[in-house]
Amino acid sequence: MSSQPKAAHFSAWQRWTEGPRLNHASLIETLDGGQAFRWARYPDYLEGRWSDQVFRIKVAPGSSDLLEYSVPVSPEPTHALNALKHYFACAVDFAHHTDCLPWRSDPVLTTAIQAFPGLRILRQPFAECLFSFLCSSTKQIPQIKAIHEIVATTLGSQLPDGSHRLPTWPQIAAAGEAPLRAAKLGYRARYIYQTAEYIATAGTDWLREVEAMPTELARAELLRLPGVGRKIADCVLLFGAGRLDAFPIDTWVEKILTRAYQLEGWKLPQLQQFANAHFGPLSGYAQQYLFAAARAGKIAS
């Protein structure tokens, strides 16, 4: 075959002194807890990719919650640290946002926050985030990650370290539905290909414009895409556009709301309204705490 992945050489570990402070559990949950699907866990670090970036990240050994990162050694100058800051949404004061959540009157939320202190909402590339969650319906996280690897390897451009990035939407449109089927996407392959066609027709700036729209308008635009319903639209807005007021309700969150908040029998639109009213304008951030805590068995679900 054409090109084997090279054994990439990584830089020495750099202390990210201005970066967010996260303990091990919260770091893992942030990067590999269902927001993003291109992180792999190794004994001493996580390795992941987005856009044309490749990073290894860990909590500094022995230190309290300070992060360290390492990148593939490259002959080209790199803007890696700026990319990392953007990905971690370092301009966002999550500590303040956490304090603004209604935990004082909500013991479930308090428990969830205590389980994953400092948990963050990533700011992923909008286009990649849309792809990711189009892959996600009725799939478990390990499967979604496996699909991402296949699609990146077969359709995405090669990076300097020999691995591959996710394909762009024009690349997906050009490739057609067949390679998506081959990536085990099943019925999602048609949605993804049709979405690629839609984006191609709508023009090159459409995604960028949608990302910049107010949340409700952006959601309405995303809902025009085949395969994108309310849940996927809200995931893209939350994890790919920094909209902390977007509250995706999946089967986990539905169970949390019905059981821990005793809302048995409520339908999705009602639960959506409850979430907005109860958790407020940062409801999406609350959702991530609850989702993480439920998966960890810390709260009823």
Place this chain on the structure above:
DNA sequence: GCACAGGTAGATT
């Protein structure tokens, strides 16, 4: 073999 998994869209009631 069969139910179920980070849903959505189209059909049916």
Place this chain on the structure above:
DNA sequence: AATCTACCTGTG
């Protein structure tokens, strides 16, 4: 307008 059901594939 609310409630089924088909859609792919891997896993238990």
